[in-house]
Amino acid sequence: MMIGKKNARTAVLRNAVKRRIREQFRLRQTQLPPSQYVVRLSTAISAKDVQAVIAEWMGALEHDVA
Numbered sequence: 001m002m003i004g005k006k007n008a009r010t011a012v013l014r015n016a017v018k019r020r021i022r023e024q025f026r027l028r029q030t031q032l033p034p035s036q037y038v039v040r041l042s043t044a045i046s047a048k049d050v051q052a053v054i055a056e057w058m059g060a061l062e063h064d065v066a
Contacts, residue, residue: 013045
């Protein structure tokens with residue numbers, strides 16, 4: 001998981017995103033095919049955008065399950 005300072009300015013924000021991504025992965029891990037996943041933010045986000053980032057991640061996981 002790569003969440004750099006350029007994309008999430010505060011440590012609190014970076015850790016919140018990482019924690020939520022890990023939790024969503026953990027909940028779906030048994031349904032996913034064995035593979036390696038890389039998460040990297042490509043644009044800067046703010047605290048308001050965290051929910052959208054998590055929704056996009058969940059969509060990607062659902063795509064792998066199907």
